[in-house]
Amino acid sequence: MVLPRVSRLVYRNFKVNTDPASLVILVGLPAMYLVFFGFGFGDLLFIAPGLMAFQSVMAGTVGGGMLWADRRYGMLAQLLVGPFSRLDYLLGIMLTTVIFGLAGAVVMYAVAFALLHGVYISPLGWGSVVVTITVGSLFFGALMLILSALVKSNNTYNSIQILVLFFINFASTVFYPDTPRLPVILQVLFRVNPLSYIANLVRAGFDGTLAPVDVFYLIGLLAGTVILVVLATRTYMRSDISYT
Amino acid sequence: MHQDTSDAINAVGLVHSYDGKKNAVDGMTFNVRRGEVFGVLGRNGAGKSTLIKVLTTLIRPTAGKLTILGMDPSHKSEEIRARIGVVQQDESFDFTSVEGNFDIYGVLWGIPKAVRIERRERLLKEFDLLEIRKKRSFDLSGGQKRRAQVAREFMHDMDILFLDEPTVGLDVIMRRNLLDLIKEQVKGGLTVVFTTHNLEEADYLCDRIAVVESGKVIALDTVENLKRLYGGKxxxxxxxxxxxxIELVRAVEQSLNGESTLKVLDDGTALVLTEDPKKALRVVVEASQKLGVQLEWLNVRKNTLEDVFLSSIGEQRSGN
Structure with missing residues (x-):
C-alpha cells in the first residue's frame, strides 16, 4: 500500500525525530518538570495541565526544528526535487507538530495519573484539551516555522529560540497562577502570552471547570493561530530552499 | 520507464537570474537525448548548479523555453519531479543510519516494502556500504557520504538522473570508484545529466558534453567530435x-598576435593551442632567447579534452 504524500512525510518526520535522545528531551524533560515542580510546590493538579499545555510549545519547537534541520542539512531541497510540493512539506510538518503536541500531552497526563494515583478528565474536558493542544501546537509551530524560514545562522536561530521560549514558558500560567499578588509587569506579560490562554483552557478541561467565556478565549487563540499560519506559509513559500 | 522518442530535455534560450541583474544561466540552448549521459562541464561559478536547479524544477527559469520529458515544468513540475532523480552537490541526509536513510527514502518515494528491502540490500552491496550500514550518516567520511548519497537515489525508479558534481571533494581513487559504480547503474539506458568541472570525469562518463562558461553553452558535442573539432590543433x-x-608569456602572446589560444595554468605551465605548432615553437624559443629566459621544458602534444575546454573558454572570452 502506498501512503498519501503528506502521510509519507509525517512518517519520515517521526522516524527522524524519535530517536531516544530526542524523546528524552521532548517528553522526559517536561515529565521531570512535572515531578520536581509538582512535588516541590505540592500542587500537581495545577502543574499537570500546565505541562500538558506546555507540550504545544515543545511540539512547536519540533516543527520549527525540522524545517531548520532540513534546510541546514540539505533534505528540504532533496525532498522538493522529489515527489513533494512545498505545500506537502509544510502540511507534513504541521501535522507532525500537532501529533507531537497531542502525544506529549497524553504522556504528561499519564505521568500525572501515576503520580496522583488516578485523575480523571471528562469527555468534554478531553475534547477541550485536544482542541486547545491542536490549536496551540499549530500556533507555536507556525511561530517557529517563521523563525526557521527567516534565520540563516545556526547561532542566531538557537539564541532567538531560547529567548522566545524563555519568555513564553515562564511568563505564562503554566507554572504559576496569574494572581493580583504578581508584579504588574508580570501580570501584563501573563495576559499577552498565548501560552497562558492555552494553559488556562487545558486546565479548565482538566479540572472540569470550563465556562462559556472559554469559548471566546479559544476563538481568540484560533484567530491568532490562523494569522500566524498564514504568515508562516507565506514566509516559508518565499524563503530560500537551500541553506548555503 | 516511459517510451518516448522525443528528447529527454529540450532547452531554448534558457535564462535564470537570481537578482534580475546578472544572469546565472544566460540563454542556454541544448537538448539531452533519451538514454545518453550528458555532461555539463564548466568551472566553478559557470552556472552548472543553477542550471541543475532549473532543470529539476527547484527554481523557475526567468526566460526561455524548457521541456523535460515532453512536459513544461512551469505547469507540470510535480509530474516531472516524480520521474527524475537528483543527487545534489551538497550532502543531504536524515539524522539516522545509512540503511535508515535508504528505508526512509524508499518510503518517501512510495516504494513497496518488499521492493524497498530488495533494493536497499542490493545497493548497499553494490556501493560497498554493507560494513557501514548501521553507522549514522553524519559520522561517515566524505567518500562514504557521497557513495551513500548516490546509491540512495537508486532506491526509486526514474527517467532522468541529475548528478550535480557527485565526486566533488573525493580523491582520485574514490572518484574513479564512484564513477564506475554510476556507470554500472546507468547501463540500462537511463538518461543522465552530469555536471562536473573535472574533464577526465566528463571524458570517462559522458556521451555528449556541453561546455558552459558565464551561464552560456559555448560548445556542445560528443567528446570525440569536440576533440576532432580542435583536432587540427x-x-x-x-x-x-x-x-x-609572465614576461615570456606576454612576449609569446604578442608575437602570435591572436592566431593561437594561450593559457597559463595554476602550476605556471603555459599552453598554446595552435594549428601551426612549428611556428609556436619557434616563437617560444625566440622569445625566451630574446628575454634571456631559461626554458625548464618545452613540449608539443595532441590536444586533450582539457585543451578543448580551455580553448572554448578562450574563444568565448575573446568573442566577448
Whole structure:
C-alpha cells in the first residue's frame, strides 16, 4: 500500500525525530518538570495541565526544528526535487507538530495519573484539551516555522529560540497562577502570552471547570493561530530552499 | 520507464537570474537525448548548479523555453519531479543510519516494502556500504557520504538522473570508484545529466558534453567530435624557471598576435593551442632567447579534452 504524500512525510518526520535522545528531551524533560515542580510546590493538579499545555510549545519547537534541520542539512531541497510540493512539506510538518503536541500531552497526563494515583478528565474536558493542544501546537509551530524560514545562522536561530521560549514558558500560567499578588509587569506579560490562554483552557478541561467565556478565549487563540499560519506559509513559500 | 522518442530535455534560450541583474544561466540552448549521459562541464561559478536547479524544477527559469520529458515544468513540475532523480552537490541526509536513510527514502518515494528491502540490500552491496550500514550518516567520511548519497537515489525508479558534481571533494581513487559504480547503474539506458568541472570525469562518463562558461553553452558535442573539432590543433606547452614566466608569456602572446589560444595554468605551465605548432615553437624559443629566459621544458602534444575546454573558454572570452 502506498501512503498519501503528506502521510509519507509525517512518517519520515517521526522516524527522524524519535530517536531516544530526542524523546528524552521532548517528553522526559517536561515529565521531570512535572515531578520536581509538582512535588516541590505540592500542587500537581495545577502543574499537570500546565505541562500538558506546555507540550504545544515543545511540539512547536519540533516543527520549527525540522524545517531548520532540513534546510541546514540539505533534505528540504532533496525532498522538493522529489515527489513533494512545498505545500506537502509544510502540511507534513504541521501535522507532525500537532501529533507531537497531542502525544506529549497524553504522556504528561499519564505521568500525572501515576503520580496522583488516578485523575480523571471528562469527555468534554478531553475534547477541550485536544482542541486547545491542536490549536496551540499549530500556533507555536507556525511561530517557529517563521523563525526557521527567516534565520540563516545556526547561532542566531538557537539564541532567538531560547529567548522566545524563555519568555513564553515562564511568563505564562503554566507554572504559576496569574494572581493580583504578581508584579504588574508580570501580570501584563501573563495576559499577552498565548501560552497562558492555552494553559488556562487545558486546565479548565482538566479540572472540569470550563465556562462559556472559554469559548471566546479559544476563538481568540484560533484567530491568532490562523494569522500566524498564514504568515508562516507565506514566509516559508518565499524563503530560500537551500541553506548555503 | 516511459517510451518516448522525443528528447529527454529540450532547452531554448534558457535564462535564470537570481537578482534580475546578472544572469546565472544566460540563454542556454541544448537538448539531452533519451538514454545518453550528458555532461555539463564548466568551472566553478559557470552556472552548472543553477542550471541543475532549473532543470529539476527547484527554481523557475526567468526566460526561455524548457521541456523535460515532453512536459513544461512551469505547469507540470510535480509530474516531472516524480520521474527524475537528483543527487545534489551538497550532502543531504536524515539524522539516522545509512540503511535508515535508504528505508526512509524508499518510503518517501512510495516504494513497496518488499521492493524497498530488495533494493536497499542490493545497493548497499553494490556501493560497498554493507560494513557501514548501521553507522549514522553524519559520522561517515566524505567518500562514504557521497557513495551513500548516490546509491540512495537508486532506491526509486526514474527517467532522468541529475548528478550535480557527485565526486566533488573525493580523491582520485574514490572518484574513479564512484564513477564506475554510476556507470554500472546507468547501463540500462537511463538518461543522465552530469555536471562536473573535472574533464577526465566528463571524458570517462559522458556521451555528449556541453561546455558552459558565464551561464552560456559555448560548445556542445560528443567528446570525440569536440576533440576532432580542435583536432587540427596541437598544444605547445612550456614552463620556465623562476619568476620571468609572465614576461615570456606576454612576449609569446604578442608575437602570435591572436592566431593561437594561450593559457597559463595554476602550476605556471603555459599552453598554446595552435594549428601551426612549428611556428609556436619557434616563437617560444625566440622569445625566451630574446628575454634571456631559461626554458625548464618545452613540449608539443595532441590536444586533450582539457585543451578543448580551455580553448572554448578562450574563444568565448575573446568573442566577448
Amino acid at each position: 596541437r598544444t605547445v606547452e612550456f614552463a620556465v624557471e623562476g619568476s620571468s614566466g
